[in-house]
Amino acid sequence: MASLWEYANPKKFIQTTDRLLPWFSVLAALTLVIGLIWGFFFTPDDFRQGSTVKIIYLHVPSALMAINAWLMMLVASLIWIVRRHHVSALAARAAAPIGAVMTVIALATGAIWGEPMWGTWWAWDPRLTSFLILFLFYLGYIALWAAIENDDTAADLTSVLCLVGSVFALLSRYAVNFWNQGLHQGASLSLDKEKNVADVFYHPLLFCIAGFVLLFIALVFLRTQTEIRARRMRALLARERLG
Amino acid sequence: MELNVTxxxxxxxxIPVLEGLDFTLRAGEALILRGPNGVGKTTVLRTVAGLQPPLAGTIGQERDAMAYAGHADGIKTTLTVRENLEFWAAIFGTGGIDAALDAFDLTGLADRAAGGLSAGQKRRLGLARMVVTGRPVWVLDEPTVSLDTGAVALFAAAVRAHLAGGGMALMATHIDLGLTEARVLDVAPxxxxxPAHDDFDGSFL
Amino acid sequence: MKALLLRDIRLAVRAGGGFGLGLAFFLIVVVLVPFGVGPDSELLAVIAPGILWLGALLSCLLSLDRIFALDWEDGSLDLLATAPLPMEGLVSLKAMAHWLTTGVPLVLASPLFALLLSLPVEGYLPLVISLALGTPALSVIGTFGAALTVGLKRGGLLLSLLVLPLYVPTLIFGAEVARRGAEGLDTGVPLAMLAGITFGAMALLPFASAAVLRVNLR
Known part of the structure; x- marks a missing residue:
């Protein structure tokens, strides 16, 4: 049985993901197309919200991935700190812009949904505010990666920032809840409570979530490959200078 | 007491710059590192001083034994010469600074603001700090920059006194200090x- | 240990040390606010707690890059790193020196500035208490940001971008204490949360700051 850590070798990682990438891409496209078409065209309009409810098929998955991308970065950062596998640090770097885009999608779809529902594009509601703060954390993380020339130094510093940022993001979440009780509806999905989305809406939503997860994985694979190759190029250039 | 680098x-x-460096310094010995610019003398000194981890190999001595002086002297221009030295004496938990002032002929300047010193005088103040640390291994990076001949002699005398007291000195310098007893190590080899071209593993190089 | 603290304070108060700049900045913010929102003292009284907290936070931010940058430029930081002083202790002392030279003057001046913004009488004590309890957190968190960006040229803007999101919880609870105090409400819960953040940051963040400083020095 081969160790999981073998995939921390950049070469092995690129070989494996090269084989997996087409599968993930096709699967992501399929589930997204099925989920979105099903959700947009084959579900009834909500009795209160009308057809606007259908933006849920973009809003909820992107919001989920906005948080999950950060969690993935946190795990990857911890792996870098503990085991110092370069692929791990580069995967965290690769995931950050994807997470940031997911956050923007969640905020934008939320605004588009909020306008007809609450009569406003933006409100300082705790959930909205938390996502805006999360976006700021993404920006800081990406900016720190971009600002530092030495790759290992950047990996170390951003890992610690990701760790500290996670704690403060969680703190901000509670602080924001305390600060304003808000008008956002409860969570659409939760494990411990009865789900508060009816089955007709729920099944296509599951497809869309699966589609976003697959899309995220495919994008992280692709972007990590790019980061590895870019890093490899810098290493080769540096070696040329060594003579 | 010895410094055993293997x-x-x-x-x-x-990027790796130097590899497989071995040397040993015993109490009372000095070693001068030589080599062209950019070969990695500063990096070796910073590594020995404990400011950065080595890629490989060991430095058989505690970090607490090292006193480091780099290109910058760490002088606060708004403090006086005395205040600058007293600060380092307090940090390193050693007593008086008079001996250090004396060794580098700074006694007359003790109450001047360090910002008003010339480059050579600042350098002397930076080197006087080494005396104040009270540590056995002096790690010096180009210590004689901007020193005149008289000051170089002062410095050589201070190093000699340090060695006579059982200390050690590891330095990178290009000029002849008149420290005839010091060994010289050329790091260029x-x-x-x-590394081999197909060696594409976790370290990227 | 004490020597480093004394040196930093001495450097701050001597010429070119920048002592008082933060305070002057705080004053300017407070003076500019009425120009922006109008001289209506009732409106000013409502927004005073928030403006005062925001002003204090921004003045704090202004001086963060001085925490390590000066010692980095003149080489003192390398020398301090080789000194018999644990890096965690070094960053804690640096944060404390920053608080003593920036935070404490802000706390002491805040009642005067509150007067300019027509803060209700019952709001003074909660304001001062919240600032006294919250500004150490600002210094400690800011020290982490300064340690992250110490090796960078022109890292000031990046420092702000990194530190401001981390300031959110402190600002929320601190301003909430001041606001509730001004409205005569109970301040117990946000005060406890603010204290929790401050002491938690003081206890844990120096380890992170020391770790990133070590990375930046190598």
Whole structure:
């Protein structure tokens, strides 16, 4: 049985993901197309919200991935700190812009949904505010990666920032809840409570979530490959200078 | 007491510069590192001083034994010469600074603001700090920059006194200090070789 | 240990040390606010707690890059790193020196500035208490940001971008204490949360700051 850590070798990682990438891409496209078409065209309009409810098929998955991308970065950062596998640090770097885009999608779809529902594009509601703060954390993380020339130094510093940022993001979440009780509806999905989305809406939503997860994985694979190759190029250039 | 460096490899900016460096310093000995600019003398000194981890190899001595003086002197221009030295004496938990002032002929300048000193005088203040640390291994990077001949002699005398007291000195310098007893190590032959081309593993190089 | 603290304070108060700049900045913010929102003292009284907290936070931010940058430029930081002083202790002392030279003057001046913004009488004590309890957190968190960006040229803007999101919880609870105090409400819960953040940051963040400083020095 081969160790999981073998995939921390950049070469092995690129070989494996090269084989997996087409599968993930096709699967992501399929589930997204099925989920979105099903959700947009084959579900009834909500009795209160009308057809606007259908933006849920973009809003909820992107919001989920906005948080999950950060969690993935946190795990990857911890792996870098503990085991110092370069692929791990580069995967965290690769995931950050994807997470940031997911956050923007969640905020934008939320605004588009909020306008007809609450009569406003933006409100300082705790959930909205938390996502805006999360976006700021993404920006800081990406900016720190971009600002530092030495790759290992950047990996170390951003890992610690990701760790500290996670704690403060969680703190901000509670602080924001305390600060304003808000008008956002409860969570659409939760494990411990009865789900508060009816089955007709729920099944296509599951497809869309699966589609976003697959899309995220495919994008992280692709972007990590790019980061590895870019890093490899810098290493080769540096070696040329060594003579 | 000895400083025993074995198989030391160091990297600058993630790129290996020197590898397989071995040397031993016993109490009362001085070693001068020589080599062309950019070969990695500063990196070796910073590694020995404990400011950066070695790529490979060991430095058989505690960090607490080292006193380091780099290109910058760490002088606060708004403090007086005395205040600058007293600060380092307090940090390193040693007593008086008079001996250090005396050794580098700074007694007359003690109450001047360090900002008003000339480059050579600042350098002397930076080197006087080494005396104040009370540590056995002096790690000096180009200590004689901007010193005149008289000051170089002062410095050589201070190093000699330090060695006579059982200390050690490791330095990188190009000029002749008149320290005839010091050994010289040319680091150029230890330049790191580029690794084999297909060696594409976790370290990228 | 004490020597480093004394040196930093001495450097701050001597010429070119920048002592008082933060305070002057705080004053300017407070003076500019009425120009922006109008001289209506009732409106000013409502927004005073928030403006005062925001002003204090921004003045704090202004001086963060001085925490390590000066010692980095003149080489003192390398020398301090080789000194018999644990890096965690070094960053804690640096944060404390920053608080003593920036935070404490802000706390002491805040009642005067509150007067300019027509803060209700019952709001003074909660304001001062919240600032006294919250500004150490600002210094400690800011020290982490300064340690992250110490090796960078022109890292000031990046420092702000990194530190401001981390300031959110402190600002929320601190301003909430001041606001509730001004409205005569109970301040117990946000005060406890603010204290929790401050002491938690003081206890844990120096380890992170020391770790990133070590990375930046190598």
């Amino acid at each position: 198989g030391l490899s160091v990297a600058r900016g993630g 230890f330049r790191a070789k580029a």
